[in-house]
Amino acid sequence: MLFNVAQLLKEPTGAVRRHELNEDLTQLDPELRFLGPLIGTLQLLRTNSGILVTGNFSTAVQTNCNRCVEPIAQEVRFSLEENFRPLTEVTTGRYLRPEEFEGEEEDLEDAALLIDERHILNIAEVVRQAIWLAMPMYPGCNWIGAGDCPNLLKRLTELDQLEDIGFVNDPRRTAEEEIDPRWAALLKLRDDAGGRES
Numbered sequence: 001m002l003f004n005v006a007q008l009l010k011e012p013t014g015a016v017r018r019h020e021l022n023e024d025l026t027q028l029d030p031e032l033r034f035l036g037p038l039i040g041t042l043q044l045l046r047t048n049s050g051i052l053v054t055g056n057f058s059t060a061v062q063t064n065c066n067r068c069v070e071p072i073a074q075e076v077r078f079s080l081e082e083n084f085r086p087l088t089e090v091t092t093g094r095y096l097r098p099e100e101f102e103g104e105e106e107d108l109e110d111a112a113l114l115i116d117e118r119h120i121l122n123i124a125e126v127v128r129q130a131i132w133l134a135m136p137m138y139p140g141c142n143w144i145g146a147g148d149c150p151n152l153l154k155r156l157t158e159l160d161q162l163e164d165i166g167f168v169n170d171p172r173r174t175a176e177e178e179i180d181p182r183w184a185a186l187l188k189l190r191d192d193a194g195g196r197e198s
Contacts, residue, residue: 001038001127006119008046009090015046025059029128035060035073038127042080050085050115053123059131066138067149078134082126086115093117 001023008017019042025034040057058077065072088095112125141149179187 001122001124003044003121003123004119005044005051005115005121006090008044008051009086009115009119011046013046013048017044018042019044021055021057025127028124029131032131033062035062042123044121047083050083051121052081052083053121053126054081055079057127057130061131061135063135063139065141065149065151067140068151068155070141070151072139072141074135074139076131076134078130080123080126080130082113082123084113084115084121086119088117088119090119 001021003017003019005017008015021038021040021042023038025032025038028034036059038057038059040055042053042055045052045054056077056079058075061074061076062071063074064070086096112122112129115121141151
């Protein structure tokens, strides 16, 4: 995910380059197991102070269902829109001072948004962060109805056949079943507070 932008930096503001991406992500993050490449269209737009990178991308990551803890394939879709600033002037090689950069102050502090001395723009770290942000907080299997995980129900049934184990918030329990005595005092407080409000 490296792009030589030396020629683009020599061009006037508004110049554009487009790239179709089909990138292998296996080395991007050791904590993520990618099931497919990064697919999408990347646009590099010359601005008065650097390059604006935009694009829409998708990939697939192996994660675990939040309910049954079984591995699942999770599709991840995300958009990018980041300003990259050059460290050096493309024609002279002179290092640019921070006051010469026209942009947000925090962009100057983020090493992931810098174009290096050889005019190589690297989007790998920006993509890695975007994938983490785009992943669901609670990934799940193809849930049926009101959030029931079919694999969890199957697993609970298998465990019941081995031994009679009670689970808190077991989706197979009915409302009429006896309440765990450890929760009874809290439920009583909640019911009492509800009666006082009305």
